Amino acid sequence: MTQQMRARGRPKSFRKPEDIPRIQAVDRAIDVLETLARGGATSLSALAVEMDQSPATLYRILTTFRLRGLVENNDATQEWMIGASAFRIGAVYLRRSTVASRAMPAMRDLMAATGETxxxxxxxxxxxMFIAQVETHESIRAFFPPGTQGPMHASGIGKALLASYAEARLQKLLENAVLTHYTPQTLTSPTALRADLAATRARGYAIDDNEKTPGMRCIAAPIFNHLGEAVAGISVSGPSNRLTADKVAQVGALVTSAANSISRALGADMGMVWLGNLDSNQD
Incomplete structure (x- = not known):
């Protein structure tokens, strides 16, 4: 008898993720979690207004999530919030790689050396997507809670990663990217962005010079794994009046050194990545 092969990943009839029919109830339930994650503790009525959904429908979703520990309810204030089970599920993302745990000591040293986040x-x-942060003790500081997302073309880490990618991967990302204008300094054309990425490769670190948020500067470098692949980026960010232009080279050297240290901890051969072997990685 011919043994049927077990389905792996997705049904054979669906060639692309966008071909798969969406389950509306699941979509709505995930929307509830994402809305709570963005806004923190909120009442059922406020959540219903924000999502333009029936309170009765949302209550059924919330109580189901509460039974599984994904959300919690404060009886005193009647507010709903993300629960511990949601954190445990999300933390699996970080456990896929040791990069976060390997990076923390270097990030703490970097914050101590620069005085910035x-x-x-x-x-x-x-x-x-920001997955970890060591905050400065300064009252005015950059703040990116874990899970916060930002544009590749207008962030230090984003540009550090783009500059390290092989041409085929970079081209694919640029073809699908919308280079949104945020400030007068934002690079909104592929030509300007590519020129900036070339400069990034030449000096070894990327600079977000008020390109996403006016008055904020960020300096970043890529982190590589044992295969020579850029898997993450590390950065220092802070107000431009503290992280001044004359400090960029000094901080850039510290950020690059931290990135290289983490890369070596992940098994990377620093003689074969970034400036050393980027051209041979083109495909």
């Missing part, structure tokens, strides 16, 4: 981010579906 150190960030760790990865690419997620064409955007930068």
């Amino acid at each position: 150190a960030n760790l981010g990865v690419e997620a579906e064409g955007q930068v």
